[in-house]
Amino acid sequence: MILYANEVSNFCAKVRIVLALKCVDAEERPPPDGYGSARFKAVAPLGTIPALVDGDLVLHESDVINEYLDERYPAPPLLPGDAAGRARIRLLTRFHDSHLEPPLRRLFAQMDPRRRDAAVAARGFADYQAQLARLAALGRFAPYLAGDRLTLADCAYPATLMLGDLMAAQTGIAVAKPAAVADWQARLAAEPGIAPALARARAGTLAWLAEQRRGPTDAAR
Numbered sequence: 001m002i003l004y005a006n007e008v009s010n011f012c013a014k015v016r017i018v019l020a021l022k023c024v025d026a027e028e029r030p031p032p033d034g035y036g037s038a039r040f041k042a043v044a045p046l047g048t049i050p051a052l053v054d055g056d057l058v059l060h061e062s063d064v065i066n067e068y069l070d071e072r073y074p075a076p077p078l079l080p081g082d083a084a085g086r087a088r089i090r091l092l093t094r095f096h097d098s099h100l101e102p103p104l105r106r107l108f109a110q111m112d113p114r115r116r117d118a119a120v121a122a123r124g125f126a127d128y129q130a131q132l133a134r135l136a137a138l139g140r141f142a143p144y145l146a147g148d149r150l151t152l153a154d155c156a157y158p159a160t161l162m163l164g165d166l167m168a169a170q171t172g173i174a175v176a177k178p179a180a181v182a183d184w185q186a187r188l189a190a191e192p193g194i195a196p197a198l199a200r201a202r203a204g205t206l207a208w209l210a211e212q213r214r215g216p217t218d219a220a221r
């Protein structure tokens, strides 16, 4: 299996966490000529990362990739339970992709102090904070997001919550994180199957943020 990925993408970290929990090795490659390039699209048509190639199967979308990995490598099961339990896990992973992460993505341009608009940045982090409050209402945190077992729902969040923390620190804007979310984030960061991927994403994110502070402004993410 080949995983096309880079060091900074929180969506790539989401897949790396599942690979680590399943003890599965994938050969990692950077997208040739960068994501979105014609050369990469010749391999993976959407041009987005993460992309997983397994024989003649080419997958995009971190959620699709993670569900495929869970079916292909069943131990430990990360989408356990009956139809209702599995739907609850999927709701939490989709909430990450569709609601929690997008406000952060919209804030990427605000990470360069020369391009920052203080009002836009404040509004963006307020949006992110509102999504954190919705996550607190949606999750169970008992002790994992969907209940008493670590599932795909937990794998979606660690790199993004870390990204949110580092981005807020870069702007000096305070983001109020619900205690249930903060405590669960700390528990996940200590999981042996999660910590290495998180450390890697953290190093990539810190390098990207430093580049944004230095300029030029068109550094690719």
Ligand SMILES: N[C@@H](CCC(=O)N[C@@H](CS)C(=O)NCC(=O)O)C(=O)O
Residues within 6 Å of the ligand: 009, 010, 011, 012, 035, 036, 047, 048, 049, 050, 060, 061, 062, 063, 097, 221
């Ligand atoms: N929903 C996608 C999002 C992936 C994504 O946005 N990847 C970014 C890098 S972090 C990317 O490839 N952007 C290039 C593009 O959208 O053309 C997933 O879950 O995999």
